[in-house]
Amino acid sequence: MHSSIYGYLTVFHTIAAEGSIAGAARKLQMASPSISQSLKLLEQHIGLPLFNRTTRKMELTEAGHHLLASTQDAIAQLSVAVESVQDLSGVPKGVVRMTVPHVGYWLIIEPHLAEFCERYPDIQLEISINDGTVDILKEGFDLGIRFGDKVDEQMVAKKLTAPFRLGLYASSAYQQQFGLPKKIAELKNHRLVGFRFATSNRIFPLSLNDKGEEVSVEMPTPIVANSLIVAKDVIKSGIALGRFFEPLMSKQADRAAFIPVLEKHWKTFGALYLYYMQHSQKAGRVRAVIEFFTEKAQVEKK
Structure with a gap:
């Protein structure tokens, strides 16, 4: 193998991760022309283009995707091997x-x-x-x-x-305006802060424990967020019920403002x-x- 391939591949992986020549240059603390030259030499060695270049971003070609997937673990291991020797310092x-x-x-x-x-x-x-x-x-x-x-x-x-539980909470303002459910079946008449996973774009369903059985509950969701910080603010404001992990709630300075709802039905997380x-x-x-x-x-x- 060409003696410079490891260096070229390191540059290639960094461009793929950063999305641009400039980003890779900052990451590797190299000049942009040097990054471009390394990529050019790697593409010449392989004989195929590895990126489709536009004015805004660089996207991997089919060959680029294949090279990235097939060398990712090897490059990571080589980097760690070199670093482990440096750690002797x-x-x-x-x-x-x-x-x-x-x-x-x-x-x-x-x-x-x-x-x-x-x-x-x-x-x-x-x-x-x-x-x-x-x-x-x-x-x-x-x-x-x-x-x-x-x-x-x-x-x-x-x-x-x-493992710990995912709690369901309300504020006193919500209780005064809407009351609190006494049974799981009553939740359909209440509102919930929805939570959307950023990676899958999926809404996280409300699951509760009913006599050992896991049940999913559908509720109106006036607000959907992908952050527990937002969820906590919405609960405290009285807009809706919301979920918050029990050990986290115990650490909150304002935890007294949150009322546990249907606590015996809370589900235990991994x-x-x-x-x-x-x-x-x-x-x-x-x-x-x-x-x-x-x-x-x-x-x-x-």
């Missing part, structure tokens, strides 16, 4: 990109963020909040937090929390897991993040 450093849902950030990351930065001043932690399911390899993340341990076989999932590629922990910067937040999560569970 001792101090973990570099950028660690992680994707977490709101609940994962509030329960696992936010309480310990200051301590992490103090302990690892040379690590830049880039946090992306996303309540959907994210393919960390495809999206260029080092690790993520998600519900459940169902991950691809080349990934590792470490349990961070015990635990939160930290997930990452098997080879990722060989990199000191990633291993430091994994070990730190896993340790903190275990302390929280005691």
Whole structure:
């Protein structure tokens, strides 16, 4: 293989991730002409164009998609191998990109963020909040937090929390205007804050536990959002009932303003897991993040 192919492929993957020559140049801290030249040489070596170029963006061709998919894991492993040798210098450093849902950030990351930065001043932690399911390899993340341990076989999932309930809440303003349901069947006469997953664009159904059976409830949704922050604001304002994770609610300074609704019917969610590629922990910067937040999560569970 041509001795420069690894470098060309690194540039190619970065362009695909960033969506532009300029973005790749910023990411790799290289001049844009150098990025363009590397891509040109890779395309000449392969004999096919890898991107369709427009004035606004660059889109992968069929050959580009195939090359990206077939080399993604190999490039990641090579990068980690090189970095693991660099780690012999001792101090973990570099950028660690992680994707977490709101609940994962509030329960696992936010309480310990200051301590992490103090302990690892040379690590830049880039946090992306996303309540959907994210393919960390495809999206260029080092690790993520998600519900459940169902991950691809080349990934590792470490349990961070015990399972917890998704609560249904109202405000006193809502109670005064509409009253509160006493039975699941009465929910059809009430209103709910809808939640839409950003990745799948699917509305999250309201599921409750009725004598051991899971039941889905349809309700009018005057407001639909993809953020727990918005959901909390809507609940508190008295517009509608809404869902919020029980351990999160217990940490809210204004939790007294939220009234539990049909609490005996609340559904238990799966635990939160930290997930990452098997080879990722060989990199000191990633291993430091994994070990730190896993340790903190275990302390929280005691």
